[in-house]
Amino acid sequence: MKYAVLFPGQGSQKVGMGLDCVELPIAKGLFDKTDKITGQKTSEVFLRGPEAELNQTKNTQPSIVTVSVLLTLLLNEELKKKGFEFAPSASCGHSLGEFTALWLSGLLSIDDLIRIVSIRGNLMQNAPPGAMAAVLNITKEQLQELFVSEKLGNKVIIANYNTPTQLVISGEKESVELLVPKIKSLGGKAILLPVSGAFHSPLMELSSKEFNVELDKVKILSTNLNPPVFQNVDGELSTDILTVKEKIKKQMTSSVLWTQIVNNLSKAGIKSVIEIGPGKVLTGLVKKINPEIVCYNIDGITSLNEFVSSYQVNFLAAKR
Numbered sequence: 001m002k003y004a005v006l007f008p009g010q011g012s013q014k015v016g017m018g019l020d021c022v023e024l025p026i027a028k029g030l031f032d033k034t035d036k037i038t039g040q041k042t043s044e045v046f047l048r049g050p051e052a053e054l055n056q057t058k059n060t061q062p063s064i065v066t067v068s069v070l071l072t073l074l075l076n077e078e079l080k081k082k083g084f085e086f087a088p089s090a091s092c093g094h095s096l097g098e099f100t101a102l103w104l105s106g107l108l109s110i111d112d113l114i115r116i117v118s119i120r121g122n123l124m125q126n127a128p129p130g131a132m133a134a135v136l137n138i139t140k141e142q143l144q145e146l147f148v149s150e151k152l153g154n155k156v157i158i159a160n161y162n163t164p165t166q167l168v169i170s171g172e173k174e175s176v177e178l179l180v181p182k183i184k185s186l187g188g189k190a191i192l193l194p195v196s197g198a199f200h201s202p203l204m205e206l207s208s209k210e211f212n213v214e215l216d217k218v219k220i221l222s223t224n225l226n227p228p229v230f231q232n233v234d235g236e237l238s239t240d241i242l243t244v245k246e247k248i249k250k251q252m253t254s255s256v257l258w259t260q261i262v263n264n265l266s267k268a269g270i271k272s273v274i275e276i277g278p279g280k281v282l283t284g285l286v287k288k289i290n291p292e293i294v295c296y297n298i299d300g301i302t303s304l305n306e307f308v309s310s311y312q313v314n315f316l317a318a319k320r
Helices: 025-038 042-048 057-081 097-104 110-125 140-149 173-185 202-215 241-248 258-267 281-289 301-319
Strands: 003-007 090-093 131-136 156-163 166-171 189-192 224-230 237-240 272-276 294-298
Touching (some): 003 224, 003 281, 090 097, 140 166, 140 173, 156 173, 173 189, 272 301, 281 294
Parallel strands (some): 003 090, 272 294
């Protein structure tokens, strides 16, 4: 059976993630690696907090990626012990998670992955001020009409297409705050998010340019992706490095087309998805977009062991 792996992005973090793995040698080595690359005790932050420190973008991004990588390595190790092959047909990630997907596809080393997302987190945290708001129960067409009627131009855009009725807007703080009551008057719901920047909007242009300079320094381990990756900027499948680089350089200033990604997974014959990393955000989004896709979630040792135990029945038997 064809299945895909999903990696979470910012917002999935929680203090204590990875704590159930901390005594494992593979975890100790990876956590030490992250601390060395970031130049601080990042692992202490995500293992023990405080929460306010974990929620700083510069800490959040390498923390989520580290835990996602750890759980993926453990999953591969446990499946091998049972004589099974971990062979997803595709991979993708929400915003930050796309970089973890590119590591899984063989393009990046773990060291470069952690280094590049650490740089990304710092740049995004220090980006020009802005605001973001989650918007529920109104359509993208209604939002876009509102942008036009308020003559906002590019001051606010739809940053995340999470589901057909769950969107995120991003842009200038005053303009985003202006829209909150107007969205409510249309029967929708708008919730300002606890971030200081306007992620995935034109306000990230300077940070994006600086980040792309760092991206060009990364050593690419393979010119072809295995598994291929569905990318955020257009929701389409990428199989070669040139396409990947072109798209990933636009990611910081472009919308996250998550609904499109999930729909394209289904069109490609993907029947099941495995979310690997802290939280269950993506699992929830997939279920809202396409309830026919079977979702699995691995966010710690317990769920990992449960998944491995059912792998033969749910994946190998179905494949035959």
